[in-house]
Each structure stands twice: as structure tokens, then as C-alpha cells.
Amino acid sequence: MFKRTLLAAALACAFPLGFPSPALAVSDADLAAEVAKIRAEFDQKLKDIQTAYEARLKEVESRQQAVAAAPAAPAARQDKLGQVGSGSSFNPQISVIFDGVYYNDNKKGGGVEAMEHIDGINHSHDHEGHDHAELERGFNLRETEIVMSATVSPYFDATLNLAVDSGGGVEIEEAYFDTRALPAGLKLRGGRFLSGVGYLNSQHPHSWDFVDQNLAYRTLLGDHGLKDTGVQLGWTPKTGSVYTLLGVELLQGNEQVFASAGEEIPDDVLPGVGGLKPKYAGPRLITAFAKFAPDLGDDHALRLGGWVAHGRQHQEVHDHRDENPLAKVNGLQGDSTLWGLEAVYKFDAPGAYGEGDLTLAAEYLWQRKDLEVAFHEDDPAAIGLGRKFTQDGAYLHAVYGFAPNWQAGLRYDITGMTSKVEREGAADVGYEASDRWTLAVTRRLTEFSLLRLQASSANLYKDGDKDRVNQFFLQYQHSLGAHGAHAF
Amino acid sequence: MRILFAVIFSLVAQAACAGSALNVVATTASMGMLAREVGGAAVKVDVLAAPDRDPHMLQAKPSMMRALRDADLVVVVGAELEMGWLPAAINGAANPRLLPGRDGYFEAAAQVALLDAGQAADRAHGDVHPAGNPHVNLDPTRMAQIARALAERLSKLEPAQAAVFRAGAQRFATAVEQHVPGWRARAAGSPGGVLFHKDGNYLFALLGLPILGYVEPVPGVPPTASHLNSLTAKLKGQRGVILHHAYQPAQGPQLLASRLGWKTAVVPLEPAKNADAGAYFQLIDSWVAALAGAKG
Numbered sequence: 001m002f003k004r005t006l007l008a009a010a011l012a013c014a015f016p017l018g019f020p021s022p023a024l025a026v027s028d029a030d031l032a033a034e035v036a037k038i039r040a041e042f043d044q045k046l047k048d049i050q051t052a053y054e055a056r057l058k059e060v061e062s063r064q065q066a067v068a069a070a071p072a073a074p075a076a077r078q079d080k081l082g083q084v085g086s087g088s089s090f091n092p093q094i095s096v097i098f099d100g101v102y103y104n105d106n107k108k109g110g111g112v113e114a115m116e117h118i119d120g121i122n123h124s125h126d127h128e129g130h131d132h133a134e135l136e137r138g139f140n141l142r143e144t145e146i147v148m149s150a151t152v153s154p155y156f157d158a159t160l161n162l163a164v165d166s167g168g169g170v171e172i173e174e175a176y177f178d179t180r181a182l183p184a185g186l187k188l189r190g191g192r193f194l195s196g197v198g199y200l201n202s203q204h205p206h207s208w209d210f211v212d213q214n215l216a217y218r219t220l221l222g223d224h225g226l227k228d229t230g231v232q233l234g235w236t237p238k239t240g241s242v243y244t245l246l247g248v249e250l251l252q253g254n255e256q257v258f259a260s261a262g263e264e265i266p267d268d269v270l271p272g273v274g275g276l277k278p279k280y281a282g283p284r285l286i287t288a289f290a291k292f293a294p295d296l297g298d299d300h301a302l303r304l305g306g307w308v309a310h311g312r313q314h315q316e317v318h319d320h321r322d323e324n325p326l327a328k329v330n331g332l333q334g335d336s337t338l339w340g341l342e343a344v345y346k347f348d349a350p351g352a353y354g355e356g357d358l359t360l361a362a363e364y365l366w367q368r369k370d371l372e373v374a375f376h377e378d379d380p381a382a383i384g385l386g387r388k389f390t391q392d393g394a395y396l397h398a399v400y401g402f403a404p405n406w407q408a409g410l411r412y413d414i415t416g417m418t419s420k421v422e423r424e425g426a427a428d429v430g431y432e433a434s435d436r437w438t439l440a441v442t443r444r445l446t447e448f449s450l451l452r453l454q455a456s457s458a459n460l461y462k463d464g465d466k467d468r469v470n471q472f473f474l475q476y477q478h479s480l481g482a483h484g485a486h487a488f
Numbered sequence: 489m490r491i492l493f494a495v496i497f498s499l500v501a502q503a504a505c506a507g508s509a510l511n512v513v514a515t516t517a518s519m520g521m522l523a524r525e526v527g528g529a530a531v532k533v534d535v536l537a538a539p540d541r542d543p544h545m546l547q548a549k550p551s552m553m554r555a556l557r558d559a560d561l562v563v564v565v566g567a568e569l570e571m572g573w574l575p576a577a578i579n580g581a582a583n584p585r586l587l588p589g590r591d592g593y594f595e596a597a598a599q600v601a602l603l604d605a606g607q608a609a610d611r612a613h614g615d616v617h618p619a620g621n622p623h624v625n626l627d628p629t630r631m632a633q634i635a636r637a638l639a640e641r642l643s644k645l646e647p648a649q650a651a652v653f654r655a656g657a658q659r660f661a662t663a664v665e666q667h668v669p670g671w672r673a674r675a676a677g678s679p680g681g682v683l684f685h686k687d688g689n690y691l692f693a694l695l696g697l698p699i700l701g702y703v704e705p706v707p708g709v710p711p712t713a714s715h716l717n718s719l720t721a722k723l724k725g726q727r728g729v730i731l732h733h734a735y736q737p738a739q740g741p742q743l744l745a746s747r748l749g750w751k752t753a754v755v756p757l758e759p760a761k762n763a764d765a766g767a768y769f770q771l772i773d774s775w776v777a778a779l780a781g782a783k784g
């Protein structure tokens with residue numbers, strides 16, 4: 001009610017002269033003229049308003065068109081942070097790698113088994129819960145890799161790598177975090193991861209150039225290389241034109257071929273003499289590595305490196321009763337050391353799809369286990385006697401892109417050039433070297449799919465007898481989802 | 489003692505000199521050109537990818553990691569062009585300044601509107617870039633916009649030189665404006681051409697010319713016989729030219745050319761590593777000349 005009164009008052013103020021006073025006496029004609037004049041004025045004003053609005057409308061429309069015509073016109077003095085990504089990148093990024101082989105050999109399917117029992121200082125371990133290398137003649141589904149990775153926060157990235165075997169067993173291959181923001185070229189990694197030592201060690205099977213692991217790694221590090229739980233500190237110092245990476249790792253030393261603690265004498269063994277020490281507190285395995293790469297321009301890249309791994313507690317139980325019922329069980333303990341050298345050379349040719357590219361890689365590994373007899377089933381005199389196990393191994397491989405998306409790989413690998421046990425109070429034992437030649441031809445259909453044909457011929461020694469093992473693989477690999485960049 | 493002082497002095501002097509110029513690493517030669525044009529004497533520019541290599545297919549090399557280790561800024565084409573190698577190289581460099589999202593990471597593709605953005609992220613269509621076509625370096629007008637954005641980024645890192653950077657970007661943009669009418673006039677009336685890969689698209693759009701086809705059946709897959717047959721059938725009787733780079737296999741383009749009675753032209757995707765704007769404009773000239781040559 002109050003509002004309406006206010007409105008009336010306002011109108012009265014606004015049009016004080018709008019309503020001529022009836023008190024003034026005027027003629028009809030005057031009135032008619034007045035009305036005509038007001039109408040004309042009103043029409044004119046209306047027209048003016050219309051044209052003014054139309055002009056404004058036109059001007060705005062033309063401005064709108066100009067904006068539409070140049071949608072990318074830069075807002076003055078502005079730049080955008082970050083990167084343009086595909087709509088397909090989830091958080092976390094997920095990829096799945098499918099891997100399968102057709103396999104055959106000249107041992108009625110016993111070729112892989114023969115690889116496991118090569119003469120040397122490391123016998124096949126029962127530790128690895130499932131056996132990666134187990135292959136049937138014919139079609140095999142190999143491990144399916146599932147990889148997830150993401151940035152956790154401004155300070156951490158994290159990666160998970162699961163391997164699912166054909167029986168459905170799942171193993172955590174890697175589960176680690178990396179720091180993002182440490183200064184001075186430092187990076188810290190923690191969790192379970194493939195060690196940064198050597199060249200091939202940190203590569204997953206889907207980035208190998210061959211179907212299987214080389215003999216040197218297989219016998220001295222295990223089929224999957226050196227993988228353990230702990231921390232890794234990497235440092236990339238400023239070293240002018242040479243790239244340098246220095247690293248040190250503190251690892252638990254669990255279930256490694258050369259670093260394994262907490263072993264136990266089988267329950268059914270007669271109580272003998274001596275005993276194995278309890279597990280030391282971790283970390284029991286320490287590694288250090290250094291990699292150097294000079295700048296050789298656009299076409300060439302070379303990286304040289306060396307590393308050492310020291311296990312301060314290693315135990316193994318020798319139980320050969322399966323092969324010889326009269327064999328006596330004994331246990332050894334001590335420490336172990338592994339040295340490695342690596343060299344990688346890559347030539348990047350101008351050809352498309354990898355044509356003309358060449359990779360040469362070579363590594364040498366030397367292992368010593370410095371042990372003593374800690375337990376013996378029936379020989380008290382043996383307790384405390386030293387047993388020094390030494391073995392080395394090497395591989396050399398070349399991969400050449402002989403046509404767009406086609407690669408040929410040649411590999412020579414050998415283990416046991418030096419392979420011996422120095423026994424205190426007994427004669428030394430030596431083993432022959434086992435070696436192998438491998439040829440692989442890879443056809444990359446796209447960046448995400450490959451077919452590989454591989455044939456190898458190996459001279460393997462088992463119990464001092466030479467055996468020729470020929471193997472044949474036809475492999476496919478597909479990768480699905482986010483496909484991360486591959487390291488050098 | 490005096491020698492020691494001399495050594496220390498020279499080291500300090502070196503450090504001071506090194507600190508005076510921004511350390512910029514560009515992934516490709518055209519990004520390096522842009523950084524040099526904008527940054528002038530206030531930047532020192534390293535280029536990672538050799539200009540005669542396919543920028544999709546490089547490998548992360550230790551020398552790249554070394555260059556990135558000391559960089560203040562990395563200038564990237566982006567839109568996933570370098571995704572096969574740059575993340576690994578940045579990771580290996582252990583230089584947190586260069587992580588995407590920080591001031592030290594500049595992506596050219598993020599500064600401009602991209603062609604083909606929003607395609608289905610389906611690899612049935614090859615190695616597609618769903619974020620859009622990343623080959624913005626062949627569009628001088630977009631490069632001018634990128635130069636302006638780069639000037640702002642450099643100003644953020646080195647505020648004292650902001651005027652130099654903005655003037656550099658303006659100089660480049662003006663030069664582009666002066667060149668564009670000439671390129672358009674020269675190319676006018678050309679029937680267009682066949683590309684090997686979807687990398688000349690921006691330049692074709694700028695010149696208003698049609699792309700008649702691609703030698704690759706889908707991006708990232710080498711030409712197949714059946715695809716070349718269907719291209720031949722489609723283009724028979726038309727005029728045009730087939731453009732490809734030196735690193736792309738010549739057999740496919742040559743076969744197609746002989747069937748259609750066209751010419752092939754080898755044109756560069758990138759200028760020389762130390763190129764300036766002039767060399768970049770010559771690169772565009774060579775594309776324009778090849779397209780104008782198809783007028784017949």
C-alpha cells in the first residue's frame with residue numbers, strides 16, 4: 001500500500017506538466033492542434049528510439065561476429081599453463097599389456113626346464129611363487145601386465161604394476177612412489193621396484209627386444225632381474241655436457257638368488273650340527289650404480305655404467321635328496337657381492353617407423369657368495385668351513401630396424417665363463433659355461449601391437465654333460481590404454 | 489694461492505654469466521626458432537629433436553635429460569606429439585621446474601585453438617591425437633599467437649626483460665602478417681594436395697586449399713597397397729601434388745604420383761636447428777611453392 005502511494009507521488013513528480021490544468025479555457029481547434037502536435041512528437045521520438053536501438057544492436061552483432069570469426073584471438077598478455085591431453089587419460093592412467101606365445105623345442109617341451117638346471121653356483125630356487133618360464137609346447141598365455149600410475153600430489157607420483165599369470169595368480173611386480181619436487185637433481189623412490197642397476201634390469205618384459213630373459217640375468221639375478229622392497233635415491237648432478245646418474249638403494253634382500261635370509265632346514269631332516277642364524281634386520285641388500293652418457297649429437301647415443309650389489313646376509317640350504325636319497329642336507333650362510341658393467345649404444349636413423357635404427361647392448365655380471373657351512377646333517381667337522389662360490393655371465397645383443405616397423409635382433413648370451421666353488425678342506429669344483437645364440441624378428445604393426453618370431457640354439461651343461469637345446473617362439477603383444485614413454 | 493683465486497673467480501664469473509640468460513630447451517626446431525625470436529639475447533636455446541626426424545617417434549636419450557636437467561623452461565609443441573619420449577626425458581632430468589602445470593613447462597598447443605579437437609579416442613583410427621592436431625608449427629598465424637604467449641611466460645620467469653620479450657613476439661607477429669597475403673596470393677588457384685601424414689593441415693587451412701587425401705591409411709600406419717589403390721581411384725582425373733617429408737618413405741608417394749600423373753614434393757616439417765624467423769618463412773615458402781606448382 002505504501003509502495004503504491006510512493007509510485008503515484010513519483011509519477012506526479014516525473015510528469016508535472018503532463019496533464020494540462022482543466023482550469024485553462026481553450027478552443028476545440030486549439031486542442032485538436034495540440035493533440036496532433038503531441039502525436040507527431042511522440043511518433044518522432046519512437047522512431048528515434050527505434051533507430052538508435054537498431055544501430056546499437058547492429059554494432060553489437062558485428063562485434064559478436066568478429067569474435068566468432070577469430071575464436072582463437074589471444075587475450076592480450078596471457079599464456080596458459082599445463083598441457084593439452086586427450087580425453088582418454090583417466091586418473092590414474094591405466095594400461096594393460098597382453099602377451100602370448102606359441103612355443104616349441106627339441107626336448108619334447110623340456111627346454112625351459114633345462115634352462116632352469118644349468119650347471120652353476122645358483123640352483124633353481126623354489127622361492128619364486130610361480131614360475132614365469134613355465135611353457136607348454138603349443139599356445140601359452142604369458143603374464144598379463146596391468147599398469148596404473150598417477151600423480152598423487154604436487155610431491156609424489158605412484159605406479160603399480162601387476163602381473164597376472166595364466167592361472168589367475170596375481171603378483172605385485174612393482175608398487176612404488178617417486179618424489180616429484182626434490183631439488184638439486186635428487187629423486188627418491190620407495191616401495192617395491194625393479195632395481196636401477198644394469199641396463200635391462202629395470203625393463204619390463206613388454207619392452208624387451210627378445211621373448212625371454214638372457215642367461216646371465218637368469219642365472220645370477222633370477223628370471224625377473226633384481227626386484228625388491230626398499231628405497232632408491234637417484235642423483236643427476238650438473239656435469240656439463242655429460243649426463244650422469246648416480247644411485248644408491250637400500251633393499252630388504254628378500255628371496256634374491258644371491259641375497260636370501262631366514263632360510264630353514266626342512267623339518268624331516270635329522271637334527272644335525274650347527275644352525276642358521278636368524279634373519280638380520282633389513283636392509284640386508286645395498287646397491288650402488290653410476291651411469292654416464294656423453295653427448296654425441298642427434299644420431300648417436302651411448303651410455304656406460306657400472307654397479308655393485310652387496311648382500312650382507314645370504315643363506316642357502318642344499319638338499320639333494322630328491323636326486324640322491326643318500327645325500328646329506330647342509331646349510332650355508334655368509335654374504336654375497338655382485339658387480340656389473342653395462343654399455344648401450346643407439347643409432348637413430350632418419351628413416352620413418354624405426355627404419356635404420358640400431359641398438360647395441362652388452363652387460364657383464366660377476367657374482368661371489370662368500371659362505372661357510374652353518375649346518376650339517378651328520379658331519380660336525382664341516383661346520384665353519386668356507387665355501388666361496390663364483391660365477392659370471394654376459395650378453396651382447398644387437399637390434400636393427402631393417403624396414404619400416406620391422407626389427408631383427410641377434411643375441412649371444414653366456415653364463416659361467418668362470419664358475420667354481422672353492423671349498424675349504426676339499427677339492428674345488430668347477431662348472432662348464434653354457435651359452436646360446438638367439439635370432440628374433442619383430443614386426444610392429446602399430447606402436448601398440450607386435451608379432452615376434454624367435455629361434456634360439458643353446459649349449460647347456462647339466463651335471464657336466466652338454467645338451468643342445470633349440471627353442472622356437474612366436475609371440476604377440478598388445479598394449480591397451482595409456483602408453484607411457486619408454487626410458488632409454 | 490693466486491691460481492686458486494683465479495680459478496674461483498672464473499667459476500663465479502661463469503656462474504654469473506650462466507645466470508644472466510634463461511636456459512630454454514625446445515623440443516623441436518620450430519619451437520626453438522620461436523624461443524630465439526622472442527627471447528633474443530636473454531635466452532639460451534637448446535633443441536632436442538633433430539629436424540630431419542619424425543617428432544612422434546624419437547627415443548628419450550640421456551643427452552636430452554642432460555639438457556633438461558639445467559633448463560629453466562621447456563618449450564613443447566604438445567597435444568601429445570612428444571608423448572612417446574618427452575615424459576621419460578623430463579623424468580630422467582629430475583628437474584621439478586619443468587613438470588607440466590608449472591611455469592617451466594610451456595605447451596604451444598595449449599595457447600591456440602586446435603584443428604580436429606575432440607575426435608573419438610579410438611585407436612581403431614590409428615595413432616590419433618584426440619586433443620587435436622598437434623602440428624601447429626606449420627601455421628604461421630598460430631605461431632604468432634604462440635609467440636605472444638611465450639613472451640608472457642618468459643616475462644614471468646625474467647620480469648626485467650618483459651619489454652624485450654613482448655617486442656620480440658610483436659616483431660615476429662608483424663613479419664607473419666606481412667607474409668600471409670603473399671603466400672595466399674601465390675597459392676590461390678592451386679588444386680591442393682595429398683599429405684603423407686596429417687601435419688600440413690593448418691597451413692592448408694591458412695591458404696584455403698583442400699587436402700585431397702593422406703598417404704597413410706590412418707595416422708601412424710605406413711601406406712598399404714589397398715589404401716593407395718583407393719586413393720588412386722578417388723583422385724583419378726584430378727590435379728594436385730603429393731607432399732611428404734624426407735624421413736617418410738618415398739615409395740608410396742611416388743607410386744601414387746606415377747599413377748595419377750602428379751608430382752611429388754619433399755618439404756620439410758621443421759627448419760634447421762638454429763633457424764631464425766627468415767628460415768622458418770622459407771620453409772613455409774617451400775610448401776607454398778610446391779602447392780602453387782600444382783596449378784599447371
